[in-house]
Amino acid sequence: MTFRDIEAAAERLSGKIRRTPLEVSRSFSQLSEREVLLKCENLQLTGSFKVRGAFNKILSLTNQEKERGVIAASAGNHAQGVALASAMAHVASTIVMPKGAPIAKVEATKAYGASVILHGHSYDEAYEYAREIQKEKGSIFVHAFDDQAIIAGQAVVGLEIVEELSQLDGIVVPVGGGGLISGLAFAVKTLRPEVSIIGVQTEAAPAMVHSKKVQSHRTVQCQATIADGIAVACPGSLNFELVDRFVDDMVTVEEEMIASAVVLLLERAKMVVEGAGAAALAALVSKKVGNAGERWVAVLSGGNMDITSVAKIIEYGLVRSGRRWEFRIVLPDRPGALQHLLAEVAHGGANIIAVLHDRLRPGLSLSQAEVIVTLETRDHDHIRELRERLLHKGYRIERNV
Structure with missing residues (x-):
């Protein structure tokens, strides 16, 4: 090269x-x-x-090679690149995709004009099957990178x-x-x-x-x-x-x-x-x-x-960036207990996204209720501040969900 x-x-x-x-x-x-x-x-x-390489490969083929059509194996972007480049170059294309490929990518590849074959449960299995078809039909193989x-x-x-x-x-x-x-x-x-x-x-x-x-x-x-x-x-x-x-x-x-x-x-x-x-x-x-x-x-x-x-x-x-926090806590099952918890959360500057209140979960006593709270937070430091605030107020956070 x-x-x-x-x-x-x-x-x-x-x-x-x-x-x-x-x-x-x-x-x-x-x-x-x-x-x-x-x-x-x-x-x-x-x-x-991916369409750049696919287009260059297909446009560099001889007329005789183009008449044989092209075949590729892909679970996504390469499939769509080969399909579009082939359609624009008026070359028949077949793409072998694993059965678990995202439906949106399969449909997009079809929409670009390729014949799609779903085979195998991994890229490797799709690749091997594409090679078998290539040998049988004499198509030109368009590799994803090599x-x-x-x-x-x-x-x-x-x-x-x-x-x-x-x-x-x-x-x-x-x-x-x-x-x-x-x-x-x-x-x-x-x-x-x-x-x-x-x-x-x-x-x-x-x-x-x-x-x-x-x-x-x-x-x-x-x-x-x-x-x-x-x-x-x-x-x-x-x-x-x-x-x-x-x-x-x-x-x-x-x-x-x-x-x-x-x-x-x-x-x-x-x-x-x-x-x-x-x-x-x-x-x-x-x-x-x-x-x-x-x-x-x-x-x-x-x-x-x-x-x-x-x-x-x-x-x-x-969740990973600390913008969302979900925790589980057990409260006394009495009027105002949930309100007080949520007031502390609000005072801590977090936005409440969802609250799940369950009085019947196995393992709870008749005087307890489980609460799972999902919050919108600023970052991991904010989560630590909220946790310390709740612990200081006597709440026991049993686990992050």
Whole structure:
């Protein structure tokens, strides 16, 4: 792969995809003590950077290859990118998705014109089945990340950033299989070698972090994560080689940091960004990369979440960031007891969201009632203040719910 491959990809993609905005964020700059700009790939066609690589791959095929059609395996963003790029290039596409793929992503992939096959209960099973179909029908396989044309297409994100910013200290990039960061790092380091490139993974799926650390291609066991878009057990071989060569460092972020970043993006930037897409910003806000006063770009790699997932992540983020507190307490079952408890909560500056009052729970005496209170709070310090206030007033908090 050469830099000319990236330039050729930029030429192919011109007019086909969006040049996504690069926005300065005062809120995140204040939180991180760095000047933060957001590269909004969540506003890209299909809601993700993935369409760039898919389009470049499909447009680089010969006419004979296009006639054979393309096939891919994906549980989400890559599926939609391949489906849209294929439709716009008038190429037949088949996408194998695991049976547990989100319904919204399955329907979106169909709506872009792809033939969708649901198979297996994991990406790996869908991938193996897609390979079987490819061998049988002779279709062209469009890999999600381990492919030079895919990497070159994703690299155009880096070209756009350096073209717009004359002064830049670093770029933070979410990493799964490595397609985005390997191409971006190649492009940026070729043009601006002084710019730091940092990759970010969730602690639940740190394959590239481990690979970079030991300078050897490694596979890990992925745990459940809200950043499912970067939960890749084994990074690509081509991707690892480029990451090892061009990426300055790799870091991990905790799940609560990612959830908090998703919530902050909704509140401060009015943007829906999926867990994987918010990982880079989470690293900056938690000050895991860069130094105070530096100028950094966080790549928001995607924004595809269905309403149910948005609600879950918001709830998770609020709890993890101390914006919501729920506790259980046993009160005397007499008039005024609940009123006095809620008055203390109100005096402590918390907003009451819900109260569950139960006099019949097994284990309670006839003179007791269980109360579960859900509160809107400012942060973890506020929760500690409320807890101390209630303990001082003689209340015994039995447990957080």
